[in-house]
Amino acid sequence: MARKIQAIRGMNDILPDQSSVWLYLEKTVAEVVKSYGYQQIRFPIVENTDLFKRGVGETTDIVEKEMYTFSDRNGESLTLRPEGTASCVRAADQAGLLFNQTQRLWYTGPMFRYERPQKGRYRQFHQIGVESFGMATADIDAELIILSARLWKKLGLLDQVELQLNTIGLASEREAYKAALVEYLTEFKDVLDEDSQRRLSTNPLRILDSKEAATQAVLKDAPNLEDFIGDESQAHFERLQAILTANGVSFVINSRLVRGLDYYGKTVFEWVTTHLGAQATVCAGGRYDGLVEQLGGKATPAVGFAMGIERLVLLLETLDLIPDEAKFATDVFIMSMGDEAELSSFVLAETLRQEAPDLVVLRHCGGGNFKNQMKKADKSAARFTVILGQDEVAGGVCQVKNMSTGVQETLPLNDVAGFIGRHTL
Ligand code: ATP
Ligand code: MG
Numbered sequence: 001m002a003r004k005i006q007a008i009r010g011m012n013d014i015l016p017d018q019s020s021v022w023l024y025l026e027k028t029v030a031e032v033v034k035s036y037g038y039q040q041i042r043f044p045i046v047e048n049t050d051l052f053k054r055g056v057g058e059t060t061d062i063v064e065k066e067m068y069t070f071s072d073r074n075g076e077s078l079t080l081r082p083e084g085t086a087s088c089v090r091a092a093d094q095a096g097l098l099f100n101q102t103q104r105l106w107y108t109g110p111m112f113r114y115e116r117p118q119k120g121r122y123r124q125f126h127q128i129g130v131e132s133f134g135m136a137t138a139d140i141d142a143e144l145i146i147l148s149a150r151l152w153k154k155l156g157l158l159d160q161v162e163l164q165l166n167t168i169g170l171a172s173e174r175e176a177y178k179a180a181l182v183e184y185l186t187e188f189k190d191v192l193d194e195d196s197q198r199r200l201s202t203n204p205l206r207i208l209d210s211k212e213a214a215t216q217a218v219l220k221d222a223p224n225l226e227d228f229i230g231d232e233s234q235a236h237f238e239r240l241q242a243i244l245t246a247n248g249v250s251f252v253i254n255s256r257l258v259r260g261l262d263y264y265g266k267t268v269f270e271w272v273t274t275h276l277g278a279q280a281t282v283c284a285g286g287r288y289d290g291l292v293e294q295l296g297g298k299a300t301p302a303v304g305f306a307m308g309i310e311r312l313v314l315l316l317e318t319l320d321l322i323p324d325e326a327k328f329a330t331d332v333f334i335m336s337m338g339d340e341a342e343l344s345s346f347v348l349a350e351t352l353r354q355e356a357p358d359l360v361v362l363r364h365c366g367g368g369n370f371k372n373q374m375k376k377a378d379k380s381a382a383r384f385t386v387i388l389g390q391d392e393v394a395g396g397v398c399q400v401k402n403m404s405t406g407v408q409e410t411l412p413l414n415d416v417a418g419f420i421g422r423h424t425l
Helices: 014-033 050-058 063-065 085-094 140-157 170-185 194-202 204-209 215-218 231-246 309-320 339-355 370-380 390-395 413-422
Strands: 046-048 068-071 077-080 102-111 124-133 162-167 265-271 279-285 302-308 332-336 362-363 385-388 397-402 408-412
Touching: 014 102, 014 124, 014 140, 014 309, 046 050, 046 085, 050 063, 050 077, 050 085, 077 231, 085 102, 085 302, 124 140, 124 309, 140 231, 140 279, 140 302, 162 231, 170 194, 170 204, 194 204, 204 215, 231 265, 265 302, 279 309, 279 332, 302 309, 302 408, 332 339, 332 370, 339 362, 339 385, 339 413, 370 385, 385 390, 390 397, 397 413, 408 413
Parallel strands: 332 362, 332 385
Antiparallel strands: 046 077, 068 077, 102 124, 124 302, 162 265, 265 279, 279 302, 385 397, 397 408
16 A cells, blocks of 8 residues: 655644634634724735744744745745734735725735644634724724734633733833843843843843743843823823723733734734643734834834734633534435435435525435435434435425424425424524
């Protein structure tokens, strides 16, 4: 036998027993974002490598060590998208959607990062991203957070996630803070973990994110970003908090929260959970007023967030929050015996699908005797099995068996949809 080829490490198949959870989550998100007036945008999975180098930042984990970059047959450097924001900006700007107007956009799809695969962390993973453009005031930051809170509420997750908020100020404020942080940390350079030592010269803010105990200990007495935040950023942050509070959205301020991507400023936030171990963040975002310009567009204020679908699916499964209606279940299994009954069974199946489009109607294919077909009906876990033989067809009727009670009755063919409707209340 030929050797079987396996999937690539860290890239998962979503099998039929999981896909209904994905569909449920995607459908719920689509409904919520639409109700806030967000429209979907779709862009390619592959972009020029420079888009991410410039858009995400040369000194970020993503660009330094996580991108899937390759040359195409023309020798051009292309990259599988590691995130959606840079592509979303590229696409919207290229189409002229960012010029003197506001936009509310969302997208979903696979992202690729070469990370160490573990629970909640994969090499191909999926995000849902929501981005807004052209609005500089804190009300839009608040709208996005309130939108995400509504989504958690709809999914039954609101009590299971915590909103962490911070402001990282303007670029100039961050520069001043970076200088103070570097000055302080340089004294303790030998104590810092290896990554943090390197970041001292490349991306010192990221050191605040370090999970290493020794580094965290040194950080205890480090200068605080809060002390470097100017009046404008502070006022923006306070307005955001006031709107959230007025809307009953609770939050904690985490002054160490920075975000790994270079383009953020002012608002940053994360929704975290205690149920997923180290992969605790299910949704992360913030304001990125500098990105459009950094990618060659006209300066455009922007704010957005992205959530990790795998982590949300894990959370829904862990907490058993998938409603029964979202689970795949066969309602009716139709079996028939003989050519004429086979034709009638097609007519019946199509009638049911026409009259009751929500029903899952499985028409047995592949022949076989009634006994074998009944085994398939059992295996399908259908609620009802319809049996059509020569005699039934001749009489314009069928047998309908309620699979949980075992009760079987004879019904006119044109009453099957009504019968199932009456038994589904
Ligand atoms: P982390 O700190 O967990 O690496 P990140 O800061 O790199 O996250 P973002 O780039 O902000 O993550 O992506 C937004 C969300 O996408 C994350 O909060 C997470 O839910 C999800 N995510 C990011 N990387 C992965 C991955 N490798 N596998 C699964 N989900 C991921
Ligand atoms: Mg990461």
